[in-house]
Amino acid sequence: MSSFSCPHLNTETTYCNKLNVDCIPGRKGCVLAGKYQFAVPAEERIKKNEFSKKDKPKKR
Numbered sequence: 001m002s003s004f005s006c007p008h009l010n011t012e013t014t015y016c017n018k019l020n021v022d023c024i025p026g027r028k029g030c031v032l033a034g035k036y037q038f039a040v041p042a043e044e045r046i047k048k049n050e051f052s053k054k055d056k057p058k059k060r
């Protein structure tokens with residue numbers, strides 16, 4: 001087993017500085033895309049991430 005630390009990841013916000021979106025490893029344009037196979041496909045995690053954002057209460 002190995003670990004990976006991406007140089008493009010903003011660790012405070014979990015934002016990808018390369019793609020200017022939330023970090024979802026393996027998504028299109030990611031340095032890992034096409035190099036590794038993920039247990040849950042990136043597309044599925046992107047959908048789940050977008051869905052969970054909608055559920056968050058808005059700050060007032």
Ligand code: SF4
Pocket residue numbers: 006007008009010015016017018019022023024025026027029030031032
């Ligand atoms: S989406 Fe990929 S390139 Fe961007 S921070 Fe995450 S692992 Fe790195």
